[in-house]
Amino acid sequence: MPQPPPRLVLATHNPGKVREISALLAPLGVGVIAAGDLGLPEPEETEDSFAGNALLKARAAASSSGLPALSDDSGLEVAALGGAPGVVSARWAGPEKDFGVAMARVERELAASGTLDRSARFVCALALAQPDGAQAVFEGQLRGALTWPPRGKNGFGYDPIFVPEGQEKTCGEMTPEAKHAISHRAMAFKKLLAFWGAPA
Numbered sequence: 001m002p003q004p005p006p007r008l009v010l011a012t013h014n015p016g017k018v019r020e021i022s023a024l025l026a027p028l029g030v031g032v033i034a035a036g037d038l039g040l041p042e043p044e045e046t047e048d049s050f051a052g053n054a055l056l057k058a059r060a061a062a063s064s065s066g067l068p069a070l071s072d073d074s075g076l077e078v079a080a081l082g083g084a085p086g087v088v089s090a091r092w093a094g095p096e097k098d099f100g101v102a103m104a105r106v107e108r109e110l111a112a113s114g115t116l117d118r119s120a121r122f123v124c125a126l127a128l129a130q131p132d133g134a135q136a137v138f139e140g141q142l143r144g145a146l147t148w149p150p151r152g153k154n155g156f157g158y159d160p161i162f163v164p165e166g167q168e169k170t171c172g173e174m175t176p177e178a179k180h181a182i183s184h185r186a187m188a189f190k191k192l193l194a195f196w197g198a199p200a
C-alpha cells in the first residue's frame, strides 16, 4: 500500500485550490509546497478530460521538481449547455480570471437555451504523480443547481451560483468546513486517502 509522502508539490496555480487542498492534507502531516512558490510554469491544458489534464499537470510538476506532485483539474458542467463550460471552466473567466464574467456567461447562455433545467455538477480529478513515473487519478463530483444572482463571498470560482443538492445555501455562502463535507474535491480526496491506506 503506498503511503502519504512526507512532502509533495501542489501542482496548481489557483489560490482557492491551494487553500482547499492544503486544508484536506493538513491532518495527514504532509508538507505542501505550491507550484507557484517553486516557480514551476503553468502547463498548457491540452487534454479533453479532467483526468487527462490533471495527469498532465501532475506529471509536469513531478518531473521538474523531483518530488511527488498532486494536481487538481476541475470544473462546472451545466446539463442544459451540454456539459459546458466543463474542462474550459477556468477559460470562461478570461485572462483576468474574472469569475463575475464567467458566471454571467453561464446565466446568459442558460437563458438563451430557453430551458428550465438549471441542473449542474462540479467535477474534480485529483492526479498523483511520482518522479519515477508512477501515477494515479481519483475523481469526485457534486450535483446541484444554478441560481442567479450570485450569493456569498466564500470559496472561489463558480461557488456563488452553485447550490448543492439538498442545500439552500450556495457554496459561496457555506463555511469551508461545510463545503469540505460534500465537495467534489473532498470526494476525490477520500479516494486518495483510501489509496494511501489513511483513515478518511
Ligand code: ITT
Pocket (backbone or CB within 6 Å): 011, 012, 013, 014, 017, 042, 045, 057, 072, 073, 074, 075, 076, 087, 089, 090, 099, 122, 155, 156, 157, 158, 159, 171, 183, 185
Ligand atoms: P490550475 O490549472 O493551476 O490548477 P485553474 O483554475 O486553471 O488552476 P482548472 O483548469 O482545473 O484550474 O479550472 C477549473 C475551474 O473550475 C476553476 O478555475 C474554477 O473556476 C472552477 N472550479 C473548480 N472547482 C471549483 C469549486 O470547488 N468551486 C467553484 N468553482 C470551481
